[in-house]
Amino acid sequence: xxxxxxxxxxxxxxxxxxxxxxxxxxxxxxxxxxxxxxxxxxxxxxxxxxxxxxxxxxxxxxxxxxxxxxxxxxxxxxxxxxxxxxxxxxxxxxxxxxxxxxxxxxxxxxxxxxxxxxxxxxxxxxxxxxxxxxxxxxxxxxxxxxxxxxxxxxxxxxxxxxxxxxxxxxxxxxxxxxxxxxxxxxxxxxxxxxxxxxxxxxxxxxxxxxxxxxxxxxxxxxxxxxxxxxxxxxxxxxxxxxxxxxxxxxxxxxxxxxxxxxxxxxxxxxxxxxxxxxxxxxxxxxxxxxxxxxxxxxxxxxxxxxxxxxxxxxxxxxxxxxx
Amino acid sequence: xxxxxxxxxxxxxxxxxxxxxxxxxxxxxxxxxxxxxxxxxxxxxxxxxxxxxxxxxxxxxxxxxxxxxxxxxxxxxxxxxxxxxxxxxxxxxxxxxxxxxxxxxxxxxxxxxxxxxxxxxxxxxxxxxxxxxxxxxxxxxxxxxxxxxxxxxxxxxxxxxxxxxxxxxxxxxxxxxxxxxxxxxxxxxxxxxxxxxxxxxxxxxxxxxxxxxxxxxxxxxxxxxxxxxxxxxxxxxxxxxxxxxxxxxxxxxxxxxxxxxxxxxxxxxxxxxxxxxxxxxxxxxxxxxxxxxxxxxxxxxxxxxxxxxxxxxxxxxxxxxx
Numbered sequence: 001x002x003x004x005x006x007x008x009x010x011x012x013x014x015x016x017x018x019x020x021x022x023x024x025x026x027x028x029x030x031x032x033x034x035x036x037x038x039x040x041x042x043x044x045x046x047x048x049x050x051x052x053x054x055x056x057x058x059x060x061x062x063x064x065x066x067x068x069x070x071x072x073x074x075x076x077x078x079x080x081x082x083x084x085x086x087x088x089x090x091x092x093x094x095x096x097x098x099x100x101x102x103x104x105x106x107x108x109x110x111x112x113x114x115x116x117x118x119x120x121x122x123x124x125x126x127x128x129x130x131x132x133x134x135x136x137x138x139x140x141x142x143x144x145x146x147x148x149x150x151x152x153x154x155x156x157x158x159x160x161x162x163x164x165x166x167x168x169x170x171x172x173x174x175x176x177x178x179x180x181x182x183x184x185x186x187x188x189x190x191x192x193x194x195x196x197x198x199x200x201x202x203x204x205x206x207x208x209x210x211x212x213x214x215x216x217x218x219x220x221x222x223x224x225x226x227x228x229x230x231x232x233x234x235x236x237x238x239x240x241x242x243x244x245x246x247x248x249x250x251x252x253x254x255x256x257x258x259x260x261x262x263x264x265x266x267x268x269x270x271x272x273x274x275x276x277x278x279x280x281x282x283x284x285x286x287x288x289x290x291x292x293x294x295x296x297x298x299x300x301x302x303x304x305x306x307x308x309x310x311x312x313x314x315x316x317x318x319x320x321x322x323x
Numbered sequence: 324x325x326x327x328x329x330x331x332x333x334x335x336x337x338x339x340x341x342x343x344x345x346x347x348x349x350x351x352x353x354x355x356x357x358x359x360x361x362x363x364x365x366x367x368x369x370x371x372x373x374x375x376x377x378x379x380x381x382x383x384x385x386x387x388x389x390x391x392x393x394x395x396x397x398x399x400x401x402x403x404x405x406x407x408x409x410x411x412x413x414x415x416x417x418x419x420x421x422x423x424x425x426x427x428x429x430x431x432x433x434x435x436x437x438x439x440x441x442x443x444x445x446x447x448x449x450x451x452x453x454x455x456x457x458x459x460x461x462x463x464x465x466x467x468x469x470x471x472x473x474x475x476x477x478x479x480x481x482x483x484x485x486x487x488x489x490x491x492x493x494x495x496x497x498x499x500x501x502x503x504x505x506x507x508x509x510x511x512x513x514x515x516x517x518x519x520x521x522x523x524x525x526x527x528x529x530x531x532x533x534x535x536x537x538x539x540x541x542x543x544x545x546x547x548x549x550x551x552x553x554x555x556x557x558x559x560x561x562x563x564x565x566x567x568x569x570x571x572x573x574x575x576x577x578x579x580x581x582x583x584x585x586x587x588x589x590x591x592x593x594x595x596x597x598x599x600x601x602x603x604x605x606x607x608x609x610x611x612x613x614x615x616x617x618x619x620x621x622x623x624x625x626x627x628x629x630x631x632x633x634x635x636x637x638x639x640x641x642x643x644x645x
Contacts, residue, residue, distance in 0.1 A: 058394075060390075089427070090427070091425060091426050091427035091429070092427030092428065093427070094424050094425055094426070094427040094428075095425045095426060095427060099425040099426070101425070101426045101429060101430075102429075103393070103426065103429045103430055104429075108390070108393050108430075109422065109425070109426060109430075111418070113413065113417060113418070116386065116418060118383075118386075119382070119383040119384070119385075119386035119387050119389075119390065119414075120386045120387070120389050120390035120393070120418070121390055122383075122387055122390060123386065123387030123388055123389060123390025123391040123392075123393075123394070123398075124390035124391065124393050124394040125390075125394075126387070126390075126391060127390065127391035127392075127393075127394035127395065127396045128394045128395075130372075130396070131394070131395060131396075149382065150382040150383055150386065150414075153378075153380035153382055153383030153384075154383045154386070154387075156378060156380060156383070157377075157378070157380060157383050157384065157387060160378065308424070309424075309428070310423050310424045310426075310427055310428035311423065311424045311463070312423060312486075312487050313423040313428070313430070313431030313432070313433075313486040313487055314431070314485055314486040314487045315486075316465070316487065316512075316559060318463060
């Protein structure tokens with residue numbers, strides 16, 4: 001089921017990269033209000049993991065979640081419209097950057113509460129399998145999440161009930177500004193070992209390496225294995241949040257990002273393509289994103305009278321706040 | 324007429340919904356043996372796949388239920404201690420409740436959170452005796468507090484079939500109430516029930532306190548005509564039904580076994596006075612501000628709203644009438 005085509009893998013990392021760069025521009029231009037948590041530098045993880053998934057599989061991501069949603073195949077135009085708060089967005093302008101979701105392709109939501117995706121995806125996969133589907137799930141989270149009790153409880157449930165969930169820790173070295181060395185006692189793989197969950201360490205800057213590791217894990221899980229964990233070591237090329245530049249936080253050695261950029265997942269995967277193929281993908285991605293930006297900015301704003309539409313799936317309506 | 328206890332009514336509702344709909348399953352601590360006596364016999368009848376004992380991982384299994392609901396199932400979680408809701412407030416309010424809006428209507432999260440034994444169970448002290456329903460009503464989560472066996476059955480059935488998260492508080496003080504039950508049927512959300520008609524004052528009582536309010540109404544019957552209104556669901560609240568009642572009586576007293584400040588009693592009074600000109604200032608009988616239930620039985624009782632306080636409040640509101 002794994003998509004082994006290096007061109008498509010490159011297209012995914014390139015798409016995420018350029019999407020993020022365009023989104024940052026839109027933040028600085030004021031078209032995206034509230035800012036974003038850029039996934040720049042981490043593209044290889046979402047791309048590699050999602051290449052290993054089948055149509056029936058599901059995932060849940062994080063506040064730094066654009067890459068997960070795009071890698072799963074969401075429409076970049078509707079995704080960008082969501083970031084711009086337009087009715088045409090994936091979530092009709094109700095979710096924004098941190099909650100982008102597309103349930104039609106198994107993206108059960110980006111969750112802004114650190115560590116929250118693990119238990120949700122475990123329950124969803126368990127339920128889909130009970131209903132006869134051959135679903136496996138992916139829970140993406142950062143290194144900060146391994147200190148959240150809720151996630152460790154989810155490890156226990158998934159292992160105990162043998163729910164095929166791939167726990168993907170995107171270790172970018174920082175929980176906002178807290179370095180991983182100052183936050184994680186023991187090791188991330190050790191957390192998994194405590195629950196008898198197999199763990200592998202992978203170079204998150206190499207999309208192909210991530211794909212190979214994820215594919216092996218997904219195959220084992222689908223063959224009846226329980227959960228597994230991948231720790232993908234990566235770098236965040238930009239700030240924790242676009243707001244960070246405005247407040248000038250100082251917590252990284254000045255040359256750290258420069259050194260990290262030497263291991264750029266887009267370049268690493270791009271070098272596996274012929275120049276012609278790479279140029280064709282680059283041009284196609286650029287067209288896609290030009291169209292996405294036009295679509296997002298030309299889409300209508302939501303009607304304020306509908307602000308609480310969708311609050312209740314049951315159709316219950318809330319009393320208004322005024323008068 | 325068959326006699327049915329409140330506790331058995333909950334069991335019957337769960338069994339009927341499990342039998343009716345394959346998507347329903349139960350999740351909780353010690354539910355296979357039925358430690359709370361509510362799930363007794365269900366594991367034997369429906370199997371341990373659908374009556375799932377969980378490890379002590381409240382936050383994870385609450386979110387597990389959210390995920391299962393996103394995948395099309397209808398989980399019911401039993402919490403044996405009301406204060407556990409403080410632990411999973413985040414999972415219910417910040418995730419399950421928010422998902423439909425945050426996804427722009429892409430999903431429903433039909434989870435039922437059942438709390439049998441809410442409130443004081445006498446002798447269980449500070450961390451086992453809260454009644455945190457107003458927190459959920461404030462957050463906009465459907466919040467149900469049945470008072471009678473028939474309503475316990477009917478509201479739990481409705482909760483399981485409802486497409487949004489619902490918290491069902493079954494007060495410890497009501498669990499042993501028995502009633503003659505002719506017919507068991509779903510009870511709609513947001514519709515209160517007048518247990519006793521009266522024309523001088525409307526007493527709103529929540530959960531087990533309905534029975535205290537009825538006893539007080541009976542006791543005062545030859546002096547004051549008390550109408551007893553049971554909202555049954557705190558969110559959505561039957562403000563229309565209560566407004567009609569208070570428009571007839573002109574006086575309002577609320578009896579609420581939760582802390583005073585920012586509690587349901589305050590909300591009920593505010594909602595009524597926005598709509599009705601009262602003959603006298605409304606009154607509320609509640610636990611004290613910020614109360615923590617002390618252990619010793621006499622202290623525990625002293626903190627809970629009692630019948631004497633209700634009698635006093637009713638007399639005061641009659642006397643205050645200008």
